[in-house]
Amino acid sequence: MERAHRGAVIALAILLACCxxxxxxxxxxxxxxxxxxxxxxxxxxxxxxxxxxxxxLRFGSGGTLxxxxxxxLSRISNGKVSTLASKNGLPxxxxxxxxxxxxxxxxxxxxxxxxxxxxxxxDTWVADPKHTIQxxxxxNTDVVPSVAFLSAFSPRASKSPDGKIWFxxxxxxx
Numbered sequence: 521m522e523r524a525h526r527g528a529v530i531a532l533a534i535l536l537a538c539c540x541x542x543x544x545x546x547x548x549x550x551x552x553x554x555x556x557x558x559x560x561x562x563x564x565x566x567x568x569x570x571x572x573x574x575x576x577l578r579f580g581s582g583g584t585l586x587x588x589x590x591x592x593l594s595r596i597s598n599g600k601v602s603t604l605a606s607k608n609g610l611p612x613x614x615x616x617x618x619x620x621x622x623x624x625x626x627x628x629x630x631x632x633x634x635x636x637x638x639x640x641x642x643d644t645w646v647a648d649p650k651h652t653i654q655x656x657x658x659x660n661t662d663v664v665p666s667v668a669f670l671s672a673f674s675p676r677a678s679k680s681p682d683g684k685i686w687f688x689x690x691x692x693x694x
Contacts, residue, residue, distance in 0.1 A: 550574070551587060551596070561599065568601035570594045576617040581624060588615040593628060595646065602649045609653040611635060634658040 550564035551574060563569045572590025580586055587594040592605030593615045605613045614631035621627055624639040634657070641653045 551577075563596060563601050565591070568594070568603055569596075570603045570605065570613075570615070572614075575615070578618060580620055580626075586618050586626075588617050588628070590614045593618055593626075602646075604645060604653070608645060608649070608651065609655060611655070611657045632657070 550562065550567070550569045552559050553561040553563075565571050569587065570589030570591030570593070574587050574589050574594075576588040578586050583597075585596040587596065589603070590613065592603040592608075592610065592613050594601055594603045604610060610628070610630070612630055612632035616629045616631070618626055618628050621636075626637045626639075626642055628635040628637070636656045636658075637653055638655075641655065645651045645653050
């Protein structure tokens with residue numbers, strides 16, 4: 521790939537993964553894996569990546585890459601992509617961010633509220649992507665606001681040394 525063109529592809533991948541303005545652009549590029557000065561792999565919805573904008577990327581404790589997308593929580597491991605979404609038991613599809621807690625459960629801040637998935641449920645889904653997970657959901661009735669889009673501030677969530685998870689809500693920190 522020509523150097524200038526490669527730079528443009530990488531810049532577009534970063535833009536699509538990070539910017540709210542990317543919704544007006546072609547979302548088919550998705551995520552790019554860049555190593556040793558080259559794009560080594562591209563992942564898009566056709567590969568199993570969640571549809572729409574990618575809002576946050578994080579690595580889990582096992583080294584797996586997780587992508588919070590408008591179409592669910594995508595898992596990228598060993599070149600394979602699978603996405604956990606409402607068809608698998610989540611209360612809605614859009615994931616703003618994800619974070620692993622001290623029990624290795626995964627917390628998701630979603631369009632419909634905060635969701636916690638036990639490690640055993642996540643492991644079962646990883647082994648069988650058609651598995652319907654059981655998750656604990658917290659919403660407006662639990663004083664966890666649901667928001668359509670979070671601000672551009674980053675990071676949107678953090679874990680304190682005592683294991684508490686702090687996140688930016690629609691009108692403050694929770």
